[in-house]
Amino acid sequence: MEQLAQQLVNGVLIGLVYSLLAIGLTLVWGVMNVLNFAHGDFLMIGMFISYWMYALAGVDPLFSIPVNAVALFLLGMFVYRFIISKVMSGPGLAQLVVTFGVSIFIANFAALIWTPNFRSIEHTLLSGTWDLSGVKLSIPKVVTSIGSVITSFLLFWFLRNTRTGKAILAVEMDREAATIMGINTERINSLSFAIGSALVGVAGALLATHYYIYPFVGGTFGLICFCIVALGGFGSIEGAFIAGILVGVVQTLGGYLFDPAYKLAIVFLMYLITVWIRPQGLRGW
Amino acid sequence: MHAITGKQLTAGGTALALLIILPLVVSSAFFQHVMILTFMFAMCGVAWSLMGGFAGMFSFGQVAFFGIGAYASSFLLLTFNISPWIGLLAGGIISALMAAAIGYPCSNLRGHYFAIASIAFAEIVRIVFNNWKLVGAAEGLTIPMLKESLANFMFHSSKLPYYYIMLAFLLLAVAVCYYVSTSKMGYYFRAIKESHEVAEVLGVNVVRYRLFAIMISAFLTSMAGTFYAQYILYIDPESVMILPISVQIVLVAMLGGASTVLGPAIGAAILIPLSEYTRAWLGYKGTGVDMIVYGTLITIISMYQPAGVWGSITHLMRRAK
């Protein structure tokens, strides 16, 4: 029973990180209908920025969060301006494939300059575990999850309460109407992509506190993200948040109850079953 | 799709004749290998365009059928000594049935939802095979060395037989695709691609025709997988069931022209030699430079020529009139 509770808690903790990742992806999708295959690789870049700041300057990953956010924000803006915007008016297939190209490029470029080796950050400010009546909570994981929640809520707040944020929501709801209202949708596109990337950068810093860092780490996270975004309903930020937690829990519990080797398969199965029953995901539940 | 004109027939015949003579003239084993891979991906691309280009079902999970084809024939050969040719058929049937099994619940999925479902399906297949002791799990299967013969689907002394067999398979796929595209099924596929509602209103059983598309596509892709197994003689999940192969198939179709019959063949003719030769020249250090080039290539292609080469050719031809 204790083990079950332990797994449940672990599931929620990783789920909250998934949530943060998924929110960035679904924001981009909702605003411009683009599924960013390179999302996981942006995460990888964020993780590496934190790693190098630690390895070269002794900066704790938590303090690299602002750097990550800014760096990935700029990267996102760059990728949007010079690559993605060029395919926006083309067929949907081109949009799907172009981010795949970017993904392959980034992952292999990283492998070239940093080698494919696994790295990790050993001594952070926060380490160790709490023992809460038998359930062990890894402190880095807990802080990561709290960081995720805080960042997510900051985003919610930004979208609902600032002028720019509301403009983003407007474009997400109805692009044409937003254009008629005078909103510069192209600017909103690049801003959303940049914000989505910044969120991933933050997630990267958080994950770097306890996860292995290597050039190809993005692949799996990216795929899981797609499932979460689809589960939450493409474009729904609240949906992505909840779906992230759900996937984290189901994946962890499933791996514990059945076979850890199938953890990823369980996530995919979850996606399939959900869209079979309810094609629009959790949206509107 | 229009009936073939005399001019097109002549052009096609010439191209075919060239392809038949080519390996006799260029005897480099590597070149022949690249051509064989090109034919293989062309076949998969043609199969993809049936469901993706025509019926609008953008699958990023074709590798599942490729892998199932490879494993089915190899397993039957290893365990029951069944001829790879029968294994070819068996693999195709199994793939088609699995395609129907996954396709049916996904009947209402379109666009990105369908794409992700296809990835989910293919990844589940890969993970299952990676852990399934019966088929070798992560270690895969090694196809036994049999006496060289057509019946054994095995040739040791030269790549030529493999070349011609793969070319024949490709021609079969092109013929099937062409036949479908000019028949009732082709029209119905294109209606489905436009809108499920429009198709239904015209009397099209959308669920049934989507299944046709996915099953035919799966069968053909599976044949390519069986060929691969008999050609390379070793298969494992990391070589026949990974996502990059699915993406390569989509790319090949997209580059050449996703909703045409011959487009994927052209796309393969450009992309495969490019990536194989890049890998040969740059990849040997294990640095992944070839993949960097590949990634750049994909990005540029998507940005500047999404309608595919076929689109450009027909555009130019129309301008020339």
Added chain:
Amino acid sequence: MSASLLLDVQGVSKYFGGLQANEDVSFQVNPGEIVSIIGPNGAGKSTLFSCVTGFHRVDRGRIFFKGREITNQKPHKIGKIGIARTFQVVQVISDMTVLENVMTGGFLKHTRVADVRRKCEEVLAFTGLIEKKSFNALALTISDKKRLEVSMALAMEPELLMLDESMAGLTPVELQEMIALIRKVRSRGVTVVVVEHVMEAVMELSDRVIVLNTGRKIVEGSPQEVVANPEVIRAYLGERYHAVRQ
């Protein structure tokens, strides 16, 4: 339930959550008629249309076509049985020519491609689009697109053609052309049911008019009867206008 009725709609009711879109609507259509269904916005015309053509399941009621029950059948089955329909927002197949679009409908009743092509060219001659048979469907004007939609439906060789607001957005000249086309369609032996807002077309075409309001059928009769009916006037123009007119 007479066997000579083409379409027999009995007590159809449809709810969406708390909203009652159709309540106990019944009407019949005889072979060879042109029947219009009219009513103010929100009257439930489109919902009724969708229920008959298989796009919505009914909550209550039954629908019969040529004596055979078709309640809740899937849309493609409805098409196969002999009912064709068009859409309010015209829908044609994008990457096909005009002829190919029509052929897609033609494959319902014929299998050989050459036969289908021939029959569909006849249809295009009938609807006046034969000159444009090789045009890409998207290159047509709205009026021609509507004509194309009708052609696609006719290629299915239906007994009943249901048109959803096909007069919307047409110029006066195009309107007359469309009216003429529908008359031609009826003279070919196809029964027509139209949902319409454009009263001019309703008056000129209809043998009978059915009026819906807030989900119910309120009046049925000849165009002249219906237009003079005080209840209908009230429904369209509101209580105050009617009171003023008294």
